[in-house]
Amino acid sequence: MKKYILITGGAGFIGSHLVRLLVNKYPDYDIFNMDVLTYAGNLENLKDVEAKENYTFIKCDICDLDKVRNVFKEYQIDHVIHLAAESHVDRSIKDPFSFAQTNVMGTLSLLQAAKESWSNNYADKLFYHVSTDEVYGSLGEEGFFTEETAYDPHSPYSASKASSDHFVRAFHDTYGLPTVISNCSNNYGSYQFPEKLIPLFINNIVNNKPLPVYGKGENVRDWLFVNDHARAIDVIFHKGKLGETYNIGGFNEWKNIDLIKVMIKTVDRLLGREEGTSEKLITYVKDRAGHDLRYAIDSTKLKEELGWEPSLQFEEGIEKTVAWYLENQEWLNNVTSGDYQAYYQKMYTKYTMYQEVKKEIESFGFSVVSHDFERPWGGFLVIDEIQAQEFSNKFFEGIDVNTLKIGGKLSPKILIVKPNARLSWQYHNRRAEIWQVYIGSAGIIRSDSDVENEMKIYNKGE
Numbered sequence: 001m002k003k004y005i006l007i008t009g010g011a012g013f014i015g016s017h018l019v020r021l022l023v024n025k026y027p028d029y030d031i032f033n034m035d036v037l038t039y040a041g042n043l044e045n046l047k048d049v050e051a052k053e054n055y056t057f058i059k060c061d062i063c064d065l066d067k068v069r070n071v072f073k074e075y076q077i078d079h080v081i082h083l084a085a086e087s088h089v090d091r092s093i094k095d096p097f098s099f100a101q102t103n104v105m106g107t108l109s110l111l112q113a114a115k116e117s118w119s120n121n122y123a124d125k126l127f128y129h130v131s132t133d134e135v136y137g138s139l140g141e142e143g144f145f146t147e148e149t150a151y152d153p154h155s156p157y158s159a160s161k162a163s164s165d166h167f168v169r170a171f172h173d174t175y176g177l178p179t180v181i182s183n184c185s186n187n188y189g190s191y192q193f194p195e196k197l198i199p200l201f202i203n204n205i206v207n208n209k210p211l212p213v214y215g216k217g218e219n220v221r222d223w224l225f226v227n228d229h230a231r232a233i234d235v236i237f238h239k240g241k242l243g244e245t246y247n248i249g250g251f252n253e254w255k256n257i258d259l260i261k262v263m264i265k266t267v268d269r270l271l272g273r274e275e276g277t278s279e280k281l282i283t284y285v286k287d288r289a290g291h292d293l294r295y296a297i298d299s300t301k302l303k304e305e306l307g308w309e310p311s312l313q314f315e316e317g318i319e320k321t322v323a324w325y326l327e328n329q330e331w332l333n334n335v336t337s338g339d340y341q342a343y344y345q346k347m348y349t350k351y352t353m354y355q356e357v358k359k360e361i362e363s364f365g366f367s368v369v370s371h372d373f374e375r376p377w378g379g380f381l382v383i384d385e386i387q388a389q390e391f392s393n394k395f396f397e398g399i400d401v402n403t404l405k406i407g408g409k410l411s412p413k414i415l416i417v418k419p420n421a422r423l424s425w426q427y428h429n430r431r432a433e434i435w436q437v438y439i440g441s442a443g444i445i446r447s448d449s450d451v452e453n454e455m456k457i458y459n460k461g462e
């Protein structure tokens with residue numbers, strides 16, 4: 001069944017993996033990624049899916065209730081998977097207010113918008129809240145967090161997440177909002193902002209920089225490969241029972257210091273250094289205030305009730321992760337230098353333009369059946385072929401669409417219809433029998449020869 005799913009925080013680490021999974025796995029679902037793009041949000045994480053027809057990016061702060069309401073209305077949102085958050089514990093210690101604002105107030109504004117928008121009919125609706133095992137506090141040497149463990153958060157981050165979980169439950173119990181919550185252990189994998197332990201340390205080992213270890217490195221965390229978290233969210237989203245909570249974990253506990261040594265060995269080996277050479281970079285620093293000793297999650301309920309299990313052993317996951325960061329030095333450099341934010345500037349101009357043109361075309365009753373705005377010269381929208389002549393009548397002074405061939409061959413003929421107009425069009429791709437409408441880069445229509453050159457590149461599939 002068709003679903004209109006709002007994923008918040010989709011430009012972040014876990015969100016981008018989830019968006020990729022759902023966009024590719026469910027072409028029938030429309031996925032809307034709402035993200036305000038803080039330092040942690042990076043649209044480059046989603047380059048491979050951003051041109052997909054069932055994916056739309058919406059720049060929006062989840063705390064802006066009016067905007068959020070409009071998004072629900074405009075895109076007929078019927079499902080939410082909420083990940084947007086401030087997520088770094090160290091930052092929460094320095095600035096607890098922004099954590100309360102985003103994680104608590106932001107969650108509340110999404111809940112409110114969902115409640116208002118769905119209030120007359122909760123059938124086939126879901127508000128899925130993604131949370132953390134840190135809400136449960138700290139364990140001693142033994143035991144596991146289960147779904148029944150009492151909340152006992154210690155850092156401003158975990159306190160804000162605990163509070164957001166309570167609000168989600170309150171909306172379920174008070175207003176009957178269809179909700180589900182999952183609490184997951186520490187994630188690792190590709191596209192994680194390099195302030196977090198694993199990418200930070202890989203980057204530092206590569207660059208021979210010190211590896212700051214809190215206290216004696218005795219803290220224990222349960223690590224889960226991020227793709228497995230995304231798979232678990234997919235399973236819970238489709239099969240989870242309303243009002244329930246599911247713990248997600250890898251049964252994979254590591255003392256920080258042991259994990260660091262595994263990373264050192266792996267990076268050293270993959271870089272052709274003698275294994276363990278980089279251990280000299282380990283630097284013990286004063287422990288973090290309120291640092292929880294041990295987290296360990298029991299995800300038996302998820303396994304027994306919904307049939308989910310991690311797909312990877314840790315050794316395999318960490319090898320893949322290290323290899324990814326080594327192969328994607330450019331991504332890492334862009335993130336560490338802040339250049340990734342320029343990518344957004346570049347892309348957002350195109351997104352805005354594309355969305356404006358799409359709206360304008362649709363307001364005249366034409367359907368846009370697909371698009372690609374990742375071409376070097378801008379991008380295109382595809383109009384249903386049946387509407388082509390009508391479209392020409394409306395926008396291009398009634399030119400006969402069947403005459404648009406050069407010497408009867410398939411080579412494209414580009415028509416620039418009006419000087420300085422934003423739309424141009426062409427007859428192309430007969431096999432797919434579709435009509436394409438071009439959006440000139442940054443609203444400026446180029447010369448015929450310019451566009452034809454671009455088309456040559458396009459036709460060669462470059």
Ligand SMILES: NC(=O)c1ccc[n+]([C@@H]2O[C@H](COP(=O)([O-])OP(=O)(O)OC[C@H]3O[C@@H](n4cnc5c(N)ncnc54)[C@H](O)[C@@H]3O)[C@@H](O)[C@H]2O)c1
Binds near residue numbers: 008037039161
């Ligand atoms: N990383 C982990 O190990 C882990 C483990 C369990 C649960 N979680 C939870 O999963 C979720 C995602 O975590 P992550 O590690 O991917 O975080 P992240 O910091 O990488 O990404 C957060 C995303 O939210 C966006 N965002 C922040 N404030 C926003 C706002 N006001 N409006 C709209 N977007 C906003 C950011 O731009 C970013 O894209 C969080 O809710 C986190 O609590 C994370």
